Amino acid sequence: MRPPAELATGESRPAPSTAALLAAHGLIAGWSRPVVGPVSFALHRGDVLGLWGANGSGKSTLLAAVAGQARRFGGAIERAPGIGLAVQPQAPVRFAPLPVTGRELLHIAGVAAAADGLPPTLARVLGRRLDRISGGQYQLLCVWAALAGGARLVLLDEPTNNLDPTHAALLGEMLAARRADRAVLLVSHERPFLDAHCTRVLALDG
Secondary structure: OOOOEOOEEOOOOOOOOOOOOEEEEEEEEEOOOEEEEEEEEEEOOOOEEEEEOOOOOOHHHHHHHHOOOOEEEEEEEEEOOOOOEEEEOOOOOOOOOOOOEHHHHHHHOOOOOOOOOOOHHHHOOOOOEHHHOOHHHHHHHHHHHHHOOOOOEEEEEOOOOOOOHHHHHHHHHHHHHHOOOOEEEEEOOOHHHHHHHOOEEEEOOO
């Protein structure tokens, strides 16, 4: 069994609160068998922790374990009580054509369309039907719904999928705008994005 993975400390990490919103202690997780671990880390308010590694290294499995979906074979996961959890899957479901607008999507998610920090690019598509906006715009709307809601722990699985460089930069701005009062655990195969927009990066071995 591998020793616990180590965290790299980012230079721009804000001062954390004294109590962790999420902590993993020697976590070993998988499905029918272990896939990742042991892994240890802690997340405080203001943290954006990026999970990076080769395909098959267990990034999405670790995220699923934190969300209570994957099987825990060893170790422990601790979440602060009452913080709420928002999960954005790797491929957000796009339903069959329906007259549902971006504004209505945010309303369903419990997010006010006028929430502070909503990028103008997204504000311009709020009145449009979801089946008539681009995949990247839809992806960012779903991520915004997770980041701007009431949950203080946000899990994002490959949020850079479907994004061109302009929209990827916008995603980075959204993370910076909304991270102060919450913690984000983010999976991506784009190491430059993680280095640019995460406070720390946890590299998983395959």
